[in-house]
Amino acid sequence: xxxxxxxxxxxxxxxxxxxxxxxxxxxxxxxxxxxxxxxxxxxxxxxxxxxxxxxxxxxxxxxxxxxxxxxxxxxxxxxxxxxxxxxxxxxxxxxxxxxxxxxxxxxxxxxx
Amino acid sequence: xxxxxxxxxxxxxxxxxxxxxxxxxxxxxxxxxxxxxxxxxxxxxxxxxxxxxxxxxxxxxxxxxxxxxxxxxxxxxxxxxxxxxxxxxxxxxxxxxxxxxxxxxxxxxxxxxx
Numbered sequence: 001x002x003x004x005x006x007x008x009x010x011x012x013x014x015x016x017x018x019x020x021x022x023x024x025x026x027x028x029x030x031x032x033x034x035x036x037x038x039x040x041x042x043x044x045x046x047x048x049x050x051x052x053x054x055x056x057x058x059x060x061x062x063x064x065x066x067x068x069x070x071x072x073x074x075x076x077x078x079x080x081x082x083x084x085x086x087x088x089x090x091x092x093x094x095x096x097x098x099x100x101x102x103x104x105x106x107x108x109x110x111x112x
Numbered sequence: 113x114x115x116x117x118x119x120x121x122x123x124x125x126x127x128x129x130x131x132x133x134x135x136x137x138x139x140x141x142x143x144x145x146x147x148x149x150x151x152x153x154x155x156x157x158x159x160x161x162x163x164x165x166x167x168x169x170x171x172x173x174x175x176x177x178x179x180x181x182x183x184x185x186x187x188x189x190x191x192x193x194x195x196x197x198x199x200x201x202x203x204x205x206x207x208x209x210x211x212x213x214x215x216x217x218x219x220x221x222x223x224x225x226x
Contacts (some may be wrong), residue, residue: 044156
């Protein structure tokens with residue numbers, strides 16, 4: 001069975017600061033891992049995905065995530081936060097199916 | 113590429129009526145689509161898997177007679193909330209699978225049942 005844990009339901013950073021959103025997964029088979037972003041009253045937008053190629057995955061809007069098997073982690077980072085990054089971020093896992101298991105989400109606030 | 117649309121974006125209906133929500137993949141074909149429900153400040157809850165040309169697969173606890181899903185073509189899936197009640201008010205989001213195991217999401221439909 002697969003599961004995802006997102007540590008921290010809320011993260012606040014200053015504009016220009018490093019963004020770090022944590023995600024740990026559990027999977028009985030090699031996982032596919034995803035980060036999605038959701039802006040208010042909108043659907044989810046794919047930021048990036050890991051599909052067993054390079055462990056460091058670069059996504060859109062300057063985000064990247066590193067797959068660490070030993071730590072069962074897939075944390076999302078961005079070197080410098082922008083006001084427009086304020087949103088809800090979801091980590092998700094799938095394994096050999098198209099079905100996604102989502103984490104509970106992390107709300108990112110960016111202060112000027 | 114990989115654009116998914118939903119219609120309508122907002123719907124308000126009276127209790128007891130039925131509401132149909134459409135999900136379309138605009139620039140790709142999708143044999144598999146998913147329907148989710150999201151409550152305020154919560155994560156997405158998978159309701160069902162919609163497969164083109166076959167019956168939908170519902171998650172445990174989701175009433176299949178309440179939430180009718182039809183995947184009539186490779187670009188269209190519909191969710192019909194039958195005899196809607198206020199507790200069905202929610203944000204409904206669909207997704208379509210384009211590449212292997214990658215879902216692309218629609219913008220969501222907010223349903224308010226009075």
